[in-house]
Amino acid sequence: MTTKPTTQICAVCGKAFKVKNLRQYEVVRPSLNEAITAKAPTWGPGAAICFDDLRNARADYVEAMLRTERGELTELDRDVIDSLAKGEIITQALSAVVDEKASFGERAADKVATFGGSWTFIISFCVVLFVWMGLNITGWLFKPFDVYPFILLNLVLSSLAAVQAPVIMMSQRRQETKDRLRAENDYRINLKAELEIRQLHEKIDHQMAHQWDKLAELQQIQIDLLEDAIHAKRTPRTP
Incomplete structure (x- = not known):
């Protein structure tokens, strides 16, 4: 009986982490793949990334997206990107x-x-x-x-x-x-809320697509089992 490894190498920084402290390629949103691939050419199925590098990749992705939509970024935009990457609260008294x-x-x-x-x-x-x-x-x-x-x-x-x-x-x-x-x-709060909602939509879409693939695979397995059962019933038994 084979046991699952408890540690894995991060594809970006090359350090070993516990599996629970890594995010697998299969659950990462496709929109982040380009940002991660720019830092790790080996990024692909079976690879994993640590949370720090994943946050940095998200920040790079958001910055690239804002540059495409708005052009040059302001200091306020950079503050929002930094807070989004670090997971900090941006509201101030x-x-x-x-x-x-x-x-x-x-x-x-x-x-x-x-x-x-x-x-x-x-x-x-x-x-x-x-x-x-x-x-x-x-x-x-x-x-x-x-x-x-x-x-x-x-x-x-x-x-x-x-x-x-x-x-x-x-x-x-x-x-x-x-x-x-x-x-x-x-402005900071509204921009951060907009970016987080957009990322949440992408996560939900990716999760639904992933679940549909699993359901399609399970349905195909059930169809194969039914076909095998029908074929076995039609095949005459040899004495």
Whole structure:
């Protein structure tokens, strides 16, 4: 009785691995054969490949496919290919990353812009204006220091607008940076999902074709057995 070998040589790197740590040629998708054959000319029936070389072959195949469809690859495309080959998660917590790199002035600009765009600021600002003008018109509690037409109030409002505008622009610029990073992250996720779904379809098609071949082989064996049985029944027995 012959025993199955427990180890086998990888056709790409030439190292010995346990059979459970190898992928046989028969179960590898045909679309990867070209990428593997470029590294291992002996790749064919009976050969096996280790998981590391198989991931590298998948990365080469995806890169070649994207080059054919899109031309020159961007840095984002390469990041997706690397994460796909390594099996890493590509999703990132972008808000936390941006906030960690923000300086004190940038965080202060965000808070000022948040407060300046709230109803609390609008109501408080209106109350201050009405109190300022009312006290200077009526002269109640103290002698008016900014009589009509409220030149000092106009100076304060102009100074506030001059300071508030660049602060809000700083906050908007940080928001644009967050939106750009979020868009890049969404592009990476969508591209990786598209590539994985495409590979999954190829795996399913290959598995179904492999199963159909097995079923056809079993059906042929059954037909042969039936023909043998019919032939044996028709053949007269010799005394």
